[in-house]
Amino acid sequence: MSREWRIGVAGLGVVGGGLVRFLQERPGFAPGGDTVRLVGVTARDRDKPRGADLSGVEWFDHPLSLAASPEVDLFIELIGGAEGVARAAVTAALKLGKPVVTANKALIAAHGLELAALAERTGASLHFEAAVMGGVPAVKMLREGLVGDDVISIAGILNGTCNFILTEMERTERSFAAVLAEAQRLGYAEADPTTDVGGFDAAHKIVVLAALAFGGAPNFAAAEVEGIQAVELIDIRLARDLGYRIKLIAEAAGSARGASVRVAPALVPLNHPLAQAGGALNALFVEGQRVGRLYIQGAGAGAGPTAAAVAADIADVIAGGRRPVFGRPATELKPLPSLERDRQIDKAFLRLMVRDEPGTIAAISEALAKAGVSIDSFLQRPVEDSGHVPIVLITHPATEMAIDDAVTHIASIPAVIERPRSIRVART
Amino acid sequence: MSREWRIGVAGLGVVGGGLVRFLQERPGFAPGGDTVRLVGVTARDRDKPRGADLSGVEWFDHPLSLAASPEVDLFIELIGGAEGVARAAVTAALKLGKPVVTANKALIAAHGLELAALAERTGASLHFEAAVMGGVPAVKMLREGLVGDDVISIAGILNGTCNFILTEMERTERSFAAVLAEAQRLGYAEADPTTDVGGFDAAHKIVVLAALAFGGAPNFAAAEVEGIQAVELIDIRLARDLGYRIKLIAEAAGSARGASVRVAPALVPLNHPLAQAGGALNALFVEGQRVGRLYIQGAGAGAGPTAAAVAADIADVIAGGRRPVFGRPATELKPLPSLERDRQIDKAFLRLMVRDEPGTIAAISEALAKAGVSIDSFLQRPVEDSGHVPIVLITHPATEMAIDDAVTHIASIPAVIERPRSIRVART
Numbered sequence: 001m002s003r004e005w006r007i008g009v010a011g012l013g014v015v016g017g018g019l020v021r022f023l024q025e026r027p028g029f030a031p032g033g034d035t036v037r038l039v040g041v042t043a044r045d046r047d048k049p050r051g052a053d054l055s056g057v058e059w060f061d062h063p064l065s066l067a068a069s070p071e072v073d074l075f076i077e078l079i080g081g082a083e084g085v086a087r088a089a090v091t092a093a094l095k096l097g098k099p100v101v102t103a104n105k106a107l108i109a110a111h112g113l114e115l116a117a118l119a120e121r122t123g124a125s126l127h128f129e130a131a132v133m134g135g136v137p138a139v140k141m142l143r144e145g146l147v148g149d150d151v152i153s154i155a156g157i158l159n160g161t162c163n164f165i166l167t168e169m170e171r172t173e174r175s176f177a178a179v180l181a182e183a184q185r186l187g188y189a190e191a192d193p194t195t196d197v198g199g200f201d202a203a204h205k206i207v208v209l210a211a212l213a214f215g216g217a218p219n220f221a222a223a224e225v226e227g228i229q230a231v232e233l234i235d236i237r238l239a240r241d242l243g244y245r246i247k248l249i250a251e252a253a254g255s256a257r258g259a260s261v262r263v264a265p266a267l268v269p270l271n272h273p274l275a276q277a278g279g280a281l282n283a284l285f286v287e288g289q290r291v292g293r294l295y296i297q298g299a300g301a302g303a304g305p306t307a308a309a310v311a312a313d314i315a316d317v318i319a320g321g322r323r324p325v326f327g328r329p330a331t332e333l334k335p336l337p338s339l340e341r342d343r344q345i346d347k348a349f350l351r352l353m354v355r356d357e358p359g360t361i362a363a364i365s366e367a368l369a370k371a372g373v374s375i376d377s378f379l380q381r382p383v384e385d386s387g388h389v390p391i392v393l394i395t396h397p398a399t400e401m402a403i404d405d406a407v408t409h410i411a412s413i414p415a416v417i418e419r420p421r422s423i424r425v426a427r428t
Numbered sequence: 429m430s431r432e433w434r435i436g437v438a439g440l441g442v443v444g445g446g447l448v449r450f451l452q453e454r455p456g457f458a459p460g461g462d463t464v465r466l467v468g469v470t471a472r473d474r475d476k477p478r479g480a481d482l483s484g485v486e487w488f489d490h491p492l493s494l495a496a497s498p499e500v501d502l503f504i505e506l507i508g509g510a511e512g513v514a515r516a517a518v519t520a521a522l523k524l525g526k527p528v529v530t531a532n533k534a535l536i537a538a539h540g541l542e543l544a545a546l547a548e549r550t551g552a553s554l555h556f557e558a559a560v561m562g563g564v565p566a567v568k569m570l571r572e573g574l575v576g577d578d579v580i581s582i583a584g585i586l587n588g589t590c591n592f593i594l595t596e597m598e599r600t601e602r603s604f605a606a607v608l609a610e611a612q613r614l615g616y617a618e619a620d621p622t623t624d625v626g627g628f629d630a631a632h633k634i635v636v637l638a639a640l641a642f643g644g645a646p647n648f649a650a651a652e653v654e655g656i657q658a659v660e661l662i663d664i665r666l667a668r669d670l671g672y673r674i675k676l677i678a679e680a681a682g683s684a685r686g687a688s689v690r691v692a693p694a695l696v697p698l699n700h701p702l703a704q705a706g707g708a709l710n711a712l713f714v715e716g717q718r719v720g721r722l723y724i725q726g727a728g729a730g731a732g733p734t735a736a737a738v739a740a741d742i743a744d745v746i747a748g749g750r751r752p753v754f755g756r757p758a759t760e761l762k763p764l765p766s767l768e769r770d771r772q773i774d775k776a777f778l779r780l781m782v783r784d785e786p787g788t789i790a791a792i793s794e795a796l797a798k799a800g801v802s803i804d805s806f807l808q809r810p811v812e813d814s815g816h817v818p819i820v821l822i823t824h825p826a827t828e829m830a831i832d833d834a835v836t837h838i839a840s841i842p843a844v845i846e847r848p849r850s851i852r853v854a855r856t
Binding site: 018022029030031032033129134135136137140141144145146147148149271273276288289290291292293294295296297298299302304305307308309310311312314315316319320321322323324327328329 | 457458459461562569573575701704719720721726733738739744757
């Protein structure tokens with residue numbers, strides 16, 4: 001009763017190359033007796049060395065023809081990008097009722113609902129474990145493991161490049177620009193790093209996880225996204241002096257009625273697991289009404305972890321089973337509406353540069369009071385060469401509006417020489 | 429095309445009560461449109477209040493009759509125990525081809541292979557997510573999420589009672605006996621605490637996880653088990669002074685060819701995630717050849733988390749799919765043979781009580797050298813009231829045989845007043 005699954009792989013980058021080697025070495029890896037055989041591949045550049053023997057494998061010049069080939073039973077999309085050939089090829093395979101495994105977070109975040117509906121209509125399946133957190137089975141955890149729970153919130157570190165840059169800034173006491181340049185030299189960051197450092201990659205991932213967690217469809221448009229470009233070394237240092245580390249936190253809180261989804265730098269207490277997930281690690285907290293707080297951490301990218309996640313999805317396709325793409329049938333899903341965050345109350349880190357003049361502290365304290373914001377901790381550092389004094393404080397929990405008010409009031413104090421920098425303290 | 433699944437629940441303790449309420453409140457929780465209905469229950473004491481309305485539910489006097497009832501499509505076993513009625517009832521249900529969900533780690537550790545073979549013969553399925561780490565989906569992670577990887581080792585904290593006791597000993601500076609007595613008063617530990625504090629509960633769990641991780645059948649007989657009864661407050665204190673915390677670590681390393689499986693107290697560096705998983709938390713590291721190091725942490729017990737895990741298993745049964753119980757067909761599984769650990773090389777913590785006499789340090793140093801063991805760190809504390817001096821040291825990595833040798837040599841030094849206490853330092 002066992003069968004052979006003929007696999008087509010579109011995209012032969014680092015992950016694709018790793019996957020091709022794995023499939024060739026381990027055709028019987030999936031449980032239950034079925035085997036896999038790599039029958040077709042496609043990539044932008046046919047002549048690039050891949051470290052894999054593709055002699056017995058048909059080369060396709062276009063992903064669409066690979067997806068549609070009658071020789072291919074299961075289509076793997078590792079091209080990337082929300083639009084263009086990736087979307088067209090995945091759509092073509094699903095239309096033919098072929099199962100698809102993809103690592104494409106942008107595609108799922110942008111068109112997840114439409115693709116899920118198509119898959120469910122044609123009886124195909126669509127898997128995307130590798131799209132989020134690489135080898136960490138976060139998608140499976142939310143989609144299957146927590147189906148008996150109501151998730152309240154998820155929060156984590158979902159972009160390894162940003163985490164590497166922030167970790168290196170602290171470790172080597174260098175600026176964002178200097179560390180980014182090094183990361184680009186080492187190949188950890190793209191030539192155009194905007195997708196990563198602008199927070200968009202993390203946003204794609206948290207949007208997908210939020211859909212699974214709260215029972216909606218991905219809604220990228222409703223996510224607030226701020227990257228790490230404006231994080232300065234002085235903020236990293238001062239945050240550490242107050243017992244915090246700055247991380248790019250992707251988070252979502254809500255329910256099927258709606259969610260607030262956000263990616264932004266935030267302060268995390270030094271002894272918190274998210275503060276200790278350094279380098280290129282990814283990490284995620286899930287808070288469920290029944291299970292309480294789950295934490296999961298691991299390599300969020302790289303050939304090995306991501307190829308392993310794709311392989312797990314292939315095994316899921318082979319195992320079969322009836323499970324809607326996002327846990328609920330696509331016909332019942334709506335894009336998760338955005339919850340107003342006016343009432344969201346958090347502590348904030350405020351960093352000011354002031355001239356060392358009498359009465360300045362009193363004026364700051366008054367400005368905060370006017371905004372209804374009170375102080376949790378306060379740190380004034382010795383005068384720097386410039387004669388400007390950095391002052392940093394953590395507020396008690398306050399609405400974002402109140403914090404914005406406080407920033408505006410403080411900025412109008414004559415001795416304050418630039419608009420204060422405000423960074424949220426993550427709820428943990 | 430949707431159907432109703434008629435559920436029978438055997439065992440109405442804390443988890444069973446939570447599950448019953450969940451099933452009654454959320455009959456449509458499983459993805460895909462099928463519903464569940466609680467049709468039968470059984471427990472030792474019919475008259476105990478459960479906080480759930482059982483008026484429309486048939487009461488069975490024996491788990492066997494519930495398991496065999498033609499009214500029941502899916503049998504949930506929450507009785508516990510490797511033998512007796514739990515085993516008989518699960519066997520009866522599987523024989524009839526009925527899917528079974530169980531939270532019974534002892535049963536799966538002792539009879540997993542036999543039950544898996546029976547399930548696969550009759551076409552039933554057998555799920556046990558709730559048997560290990562409560563609401564943390566560790567079974568699903570190993571069985572499905574890592575099917576595209578080769579696991580090298582797993583290590584973690586799998587017994588919340590032991591973790592609570594060790595955490596409280598350190599926090600309140602009390603003895604094992606005192607904290608255990610309090611835990612019993614609070615209901616965190618059983619009247620007969622041997623299963624927990626003797627390490628057997630953690631051993632059941634690591635044996636099950638090792639089977640999934642390495643592709644074998646559970647082999648409880650091959651596990652080495654040591655509990656926390658002999659952990660003294662002085663060791664906890666001295667370990668902390670050296671930068672470590674003592675945890676009950678359950679670990680397994682190996683492959684399908686065999687594994688070394690062990691539960692024992694071990695030192696973990698204070699900044700390590702396992703050292704920071706306090707109280708009743710459970711935590712697990714998985715090291716895979718491709719995914720690298722994964723870490724997962726959460727509530728390992730309790731009504732909410734465990735009932736959520738049972739519910740996830742019910743959803744898996746409903747989703748269907750062909751997946752052997754232990755990932756590989758039972759006919760291909762052998763009990764994981766025990767790997768010799770002679771070559772296992774770890775650092776060790778040695779704690780000595782000595783009389784404050786000249787030449788003692790030299791004699792200890794000589795005894796260690798004789799065994800071929802060298803010193804990584806060394807701490808002598810001020811004399812206590814008794815006139816006895818505690819000396820504690822961490823060795824460089826050495827075989828267990830060499831450490832045993834060193835302990836014997838040291839014990840024979842006249843100034844050493846008792847056999848040194850030796851605790852392994854966990855590889856992390």
